[in-house]
Amino acid sequence: MMTAQSNEITSVIKYKLIEKYVPFIDENKNFPAFASGLFTEQIDFDLAYFPLKHLGYKVIVATMIDILAMNGTPAQVRIDLALSNRFTEEAIDELMSGITFCCTKYNIKIVGLDFKPSATGLIIAASMTGDIKPERAVSKSGAKENELICVTGDLGSAYTGLILLERENKVFQADPSQQPDFVGVDYLLERYLKPEPPMWIAVETNNNFLQPTSMIALKNGLAAGLIQLCNASKLGCTIFEEKLPIDILTFDKLKELGIVATTIALNGGEDYELLFTIKQDDYDKIKEMKEVSVIGYMTAESAGRNIITNDNKQFELRAQGY
Amino acid sequence: MMTAQSNEITSVIKYKLIEKYVPFIDENKNFPAFASGLFTEQIDFDLAYFPLKHLGYKVIVATMIDILAMNGTPAQVRIDLALSNRFTEEAIDELMSGITFCCTKYNIKIVGLDFKPSATGLIIAASMTGDIKPERAVSKSGAKENELICVTGDLGSAYTGLILLERENKVFQADPSQQPDFVGVDYLLERYLKPEPPMWIAVETNNNFLQPTSMIALKNGLAAGLIQLCNASKLGCTIFEEKLPIDILTFDKLKELGIVATTIALNGGEDYELLFTIKQDDYDKIKEMKEVSVIGYMTAESAGRNIITNDNKQFELRAQGY
Numbered sequence: 001m002m003t004a005q006s007n008e009i010t011s012v013i014k015y016k017l018i019e020k021y022v023p024f025i026d027e028n029k030n031f032p033a034f035a036s037g038l039f040t041e042q043i044d045f046d047l048a049y050f051p052l053k054h055l056g057y058k059v060i061v062a063t064m065i066d067i068l069a070m071n072g073t074p075a076q077v078r079i080d081l082a083l084s085n086r087f088t089e090e091a092i093d094e095l096m097s098g099i100t101f102c103c104t105k106y107n108i109k110i111v112g113l114d115f116k117p118s119a120t121g122l123i124i125a126a127s128m129t130g131d132i133k134p135e136r137a138v139s140k141s142g143a144k145e146n147e148l149i150c151v152t153g154d155l156g157s158a159y160t161g162l163i164l165l166e167r168e169n170k171v172f173q174a175d176p177s178q179q180p181d182f183v184g185v186d187y188l189l190e191r192y193l194k195p196e197p198p199m200w201i202a203v204e205t206n207n208n209f210l211q212p213t214s215m216i217a218l219k220n221g222l223a224a225g226l227i228q229l230c231n232a233s234k235l236g237c238t239i240f241e242e243k244l245p246i247d248i249l250t251f252d253k254l255k256e257l258g259i260v261a262t263t264i265a266l267n268g269g270e271d272y273e274l275l276f277t278i279k280q281d282d283y284d285k286i287k288e289m290k291e292v293s294v295i296g297y298m299t300a301e302s303a304g305r306n307i308i309t310n311d312n313k314q315f316e317l318r319a320q321g322y
Numbered sequence: 323m324m325t326a327q328s329n330e331i332t333s334v335i336k337y338k339l340i341e342k343y344v345p346f347i348d349e350n351k352n353f354p355a356f357a358s359g360l361f362t363e364q365i366d367f368d369l370a371y372f373p374l375k376h377l378g379y380k381v382i383v384a385t386m387i388d389i390l391a392m393n394g395t396p397a398q399v400r401i402d403l404a405l406s407n408r409f410t411e412e413a414i415d416e417l418m419s420g421i422t423f424c425c426t427k428y429n430i431k432i433v434g435l436d437f438k439p440s441a442t443g444l445i446i447a448a449s450m451t452g453d454i455k456p457e458r459a460v461s462k463s464g465a466k467e468n469e470l471i472c473v474t475g476d477l478g479s480a481y482t483g484l485i486l487l488e489r490e491n492k493v494f495q496a497d498p499s500q501q502p503d504f505v506g507v508d509y510l511l512e513r514y515l516k517p518e519p520p521m522w523i524a525v526e527t528n529n530n531f532l533q534p535t536s537m538i539a540l541k542n543g544l545a546a547g548l549i550q551l552c553n554a555s556k557l558g559c560t561i562f563e564e565k566l567p568i569d570i571l572t573f574d575k576l577k578e579l580g581i582v583a584t585t586i587a588l589n590g591g592e593d594y595e596l597l598f599t600i601k602q603d604d605y606d607k608i609k610e611m612k613e614v615s616v617i618g619y620m621t622a623e624s625a626g627r628n629i630i631t632n633d634n635k636q637f638e639l640r641a642q643g644y
């Protein structure tokens with residue numbers, strides 16, 4: 001989760017340090033599935049335009065997506081909140097209502113809740129366990145050469161929503177009499193403020209006897225997700241610009257703003273969709289699923305991580321911090 | 323975990339809100355054991371006197387103590403760090419060395435690690451799962467009337483260490499040429515800066531076929547722990563001042579500072595010991611364990627929560643926020 005300003009520092013610090021400490025980390029192949037997230041004011045969200053109820057909802061979604069990426073079912077969550085004294089009890093109620101609403105909707109038990117003071121703003125830590133059938137478990141590292149790369153939903157719409165929210169917030173801060181102009185962009189705002197987890201993918205793949213060979217949650221953009229997947233599986237990849245699932249509203253709005261939609265789809269982040277690989281033989285099963293796009297295939301590591309553009313040029317995929 | 327200044331606000335906010343949201347929380351009787359903690363600079367620790375390596379170690383101890391309180395064995399931990407840009411890579415290495423050292427020592431797998439930027443100071447979120455044999459699981463709520471109340475280790479020494487650290491820090495801030503005076507108080511400082519979890523209790527109780535009927539980790543003082551235990555079991559309690567395990571060094575140092583040791587043992591916090599109840603019939607088993615003190619017994623709820631002082635007066639137990 002991020003505000004537009006925090007995007008750069010997040011990635012640069014993050015990947016350098018994570019790479020350094022990889023030797024200390026046991027890959028979580030144990031059961032249950034186990035995920036966590038830390039969300040801090042200004043860095044991950046700006047309360048000037050992020051309603052607390054939506055924030056509570058999104059924190060749960062942002063944590064459960066990692067359980068879904070292991071092919072698990074979210075089961076239990078613990079919430080640790082740190083609050084500065086500007087938060088009223090009503091504000092806390094709003095935040096909690098979003099948390100409890102999302103947990104009820106997705107049948108997640110809240111098994112722990114703690115409140116602490118904070119010297120600055122709001123800090124939310126969420127940790128979650130999930131149930132996994134061992135034979136259905138998926139990790140980042142199971143992809144093989146020539147397997148197909150799939151992505152759920154559409155990319156870049158949430159980040160486009162964030163751009164619009166930050167733009168209107170700046171206008172409002174400069175002149176509070178200005179009303180925000182959000183006509184016709186509800187979908188984009190909702191994708192950023194209240195994303196829905198792709199719960200249906202586990203049901204669909206299960207019903208179609210389809211087992212993803214590797215999977216990862218898309219939080220920091222498709223490019224970062226692909227690079228992580230490639231690194232974990234020691235492979236390369238080729239994806240096609242024309243196959244990227246970009247919603248027409250996202251495309252038009254970004255064009256209006258003078259931004260190339262492909263860049264946002266690759267590097268915007270905030271998608272909370274799933275990126276996964278399947279065996280080529282499973283193509284017939286996946287093509288029936290409307291909300292899944294096949295965007296490319298895995299290659300040998302030596303071939304690198306590439307995108308073929310609409311004008312048939314090849315570029316190396318890049319993400320901040322890599 | 324706390325600095326002396328943060329003690330008051332912590333408790334007042336905390337218990338009011340926790341009580342309010344109790345109806346939303348499913349008690350964690352599911353397996354695995356699951357615990358979490360959120361630690362923020364200034365509120366939970368002051369880096370002016372808290373070495374980062376010790377801090378990393380203590381964060382793990384402060385989280386695993388909740389797994390021990392369920393009679394579980396800590397198994398997997400996830401760490402989410404938020405860092406402001408004043409933290410160098412060397413500083414992060416120090417912190418991580420304490421985390422990895424403690425995890426290696428207690429055979430806890432680090433299964434997740436994430437780094438994010440922070441707008442202010444250092445924020446550490448830790449979440450942990452543990453293994454429990456269902457027949458050995460213990461919760462806060464299993465105590466019965468007349469059962470014996472036991473506590474591991476000694477109480478108040480860590481908080482006394484904190485008082486000394488904050489006093490010397492103030493002297494140093496006022497005049498940096500002053501060297502801190504910590505002669506002869508190593509034990510007190512270590513209890514605050516590098517507490518050891520009472521791992522031995524699970525081994526000892528198991529070897530003696532002793533099953534605690536309820537258990538809770540002591541983080542915010544004995545009084546708060548007892549009140550939570552009483553509330554969960556819908557009982558009262560009576561404890562005896564003369565039975566409180568207060569180390570002689572703690573007692574002497576507090577006397578020198580003009581502070582009553584019993585107050586610190588009851589309300590100081592930072593002990594990271596275990597409070598538990600046992601059946602009266604198990605008294606013979608517990609009395610052989612040197613590091614366990616029997617401090618009182620559970621009563622009917624209507625009798626209230628009381629302490630009998632050395633001069634045989636009865637007072638109601640109080641903790642901030644209750």
